[in-house]
Amino acid sequence: MATEESQDIVPTLSLHQRILGDIEQNILTGRWPPGHKVPSEQQLAEDYACSRMTVNKVLTQLAQAGLVQRRRRVGSVVLPQRAQSAILEIYDIREEVKALRRGYRYEILSRSLREADKAERRLMDIDARQKIADITCLHFAGGKPFCLEQRLINLSTVPEAAEEEFKTLSPGPWLLDHVPWSAAEHTIAARGADDLAARHLGLVPGAPVMVVERQTWRLEKSVTRVRLTYPGESHILTARFTPAQAQ
Incomplete structure (x- = not known):
């Protein structure tokens, strides 16, 4: 619940x-x-x-x-905005599941508003005593756990997130609809499932998982930092890109 x-x-x-x-x-x-x-x-x-x-x-x-x-x-x-090229786009997990032709739903596991701790302030470059929204939710595909989402939202950049309960739309697409972002960073790693991911994804601790960590900024202020954990055997990343234009 x-x-x-x-x-x-x-x-x-x-x-x-x-x-x-x-x-x-x-x-x-x-x-x-x-x-x-x-x-x-x-x-x-x-x-x-x-x-x-x-x-x-x-x-x-x-x-x-x-x-x-x-x-x-x-x-x-x-000014003209320089084209941004990235191996990964910022995508909607709901659309990803629908593309697999599997039924989609998601569930909010926890939601709280609190002050960021020291590590979070360093990662998101925010001030002491800054409030953040801390949200964990689970995405399902065909009734099976598909992705565990652990997200922090900077409430000084997105104050309206403090009132949003995300009952009908998960945090990712809600942010894309409400907050323009100007920069993003992805980190992708193959890891062993920690206890939280193992419990919610139906895995044994240490089982292979793919972890995508993403942070976005609006101008120079952080918007959100999210950790997406997928069962290793059930997720594939594919990207198409072209050579960069000569400057």
Whole structure:
């Protein structure tokens, strides 16, 4: 049965974060294409009822991340985004199971909101006392355990995740629908199942498993870190890619 804990304090977006998120989403979704002129500092300050200093800090951060170029007397314009090539895409486990023509369901095993510990702060590059959502769920294919998902979500980047119970949509696709990401990192390893994975995947401890660890960022702030554990004999990774373009 799923368990859930709640906190009295739910993180809220600062005005800086809201302006940054709005502009970033316009760029990453293509709503503002390369060459699009970003509204002036004065216009943004009026739109958000804030100081020009706040807007200036936002545009400076976007420029440092390579999303806009600031030009004197012209203003800020959207830059072309460099193509990202990766062996693995960020995929929806539900669609992966459906592609195998097997019935899919998932179950939340635990969900809590808590402060990140020292190791988690180091891995996700977050501050002390930062709140995270800690979610464990199990994905099934044809009634059999298919993947154990252990996920941490940075609530300073995704505060709305504090209220989300993930009853109808698992955390992965929910994040893809709600939070644009700008960078991702994968690590893939063949390992022996630990006690938690063995118990939920129906394996003996030490049995071969494939572990995919992934972290995503929104600009320079971490969004989520997830560990996906698959029974070793039942999962295959296939990727198609082309040679990188000469620069």
